[in-house]
Amino acid sequence: xxxxxxxxxxxxxxxxxxxxxxxxxxxxxxxxxxxxxxxxxxxxxxxxxxxxxxxxxxxxxxxxxxxxxxxxxxxxxxxxxxxxxxxxxxxxxxxxxxxxxxxxxxxxxxxx
Amino acid sequence: xxxxxxxxxxxxxxxxxxxxxxxxxxxxxxxxxxxxxxxxxxxxxxxxxxxxxxxxxxxxxxxxxxxxxxxxxxxxxxxxxxxxxxxxxxxxxxxxxxxxxxxxxxxxxxxxx
Numbered sequence: 001x002x003x004x005x006x007x008x009x010x011x012x013x014x015x016x017x018x019x020x021x022x023x024x025x026x027x028x029x030x031x032x033x034x035x036x037x038x039x040x041x042x043x044x045x046x047x048x049x050x051x052x053x054x055x056x057x058x059x060x061x062x063x064x065x066x067x068x069x070x071x072x073x074x075x076x077x078x079x080x081x082x083x084x085x086x087x088x089x090x091x092x093x094x095x096x097x098x099x100x101x102x103x104x105x106x107x108x109x110x111x112x
Numbered sequence: 113x114x115x116x117x118x119x120x121x122x123x124x125x126x127x128x129x130x131x132x133x134x135x136x137x138x139x140x141x142x143x144x145x146x147x148x149x150x151x152x153x154x155x156x157x158x159x160x161x162x163x164x165x166x167x168x169x170x171x172x173x174x175x176x177x178x179x180x181x182x183x184x185x186x187x188x189x190x191x192x193x194x195x196x197x198x199x200x201x202x203x204x205x206x207x208x209x210x211x212x213x214x215x216x217x218x219x220x221x222x223x224x225x
Contacts, residue, residue: 004155
């Protein structure tokens with residue numbers, strides 16, 4: 001299994017600002033995944049964060065909007081840049097253990 | 113890309129009955145399929161994985177079937193309890209990299225006492 005923590009748990013931000021979300025795993029992992037869950041919808045993969053290399057972004061997501069850092073094998077950050085109300089969502093990080101995904105508790109972001 | 117459809121957004125049943133949730137997918141048949149539970153304000157929690165060569169898998173009161181011909185998985189909760197009330201998501205691998213998954217929209221189950 002894996003225990004994942006995220007900070008902050010929630011935030012309310014103004015339009016045009018940026019928020020950095022932190023994700024900490026209790027053990028070393030090669031890949032960490034960032035998902036978005038918009039209100040009433042399912043999870044959408046934003047990007048895969050690999051330690052020591054650039055993150056891999058899914059279609060519709062770009063590095064300028066969602067820069068990711070992966071400084072070591074237990075930690076990653078996702079920044080939501082130049083926010084708009086459409087970015088209001090829950091952001092989740094996850095790791096995979098033999099095809100079982102473990103998720104953090106999520107960061108609930110509200111953009112005014 | 114894979115598209116996943118889960119039956120009705122909401123399912124209401126009486127305590128003690130069996131809940132049956134459906135997950136249909138299009139395109140290629142995946143090597144495995146996963147089911148997760150998500151409670152409000154929390155991240156999904158892994159429940160079961162079933163592989164393409166497995167017809168059925170059980171875990172306590174949970175049973176999952178996988179029909180690669182119909183491209184469908186059924187998720188059953190027997191002797192349901194109010195504590196089983198949650199949103200249930202099915203997910204399929206969305207690439208070669210382990211951990212990349214495509215999720216269905218989920219079915220919200222409410223078990224009434």
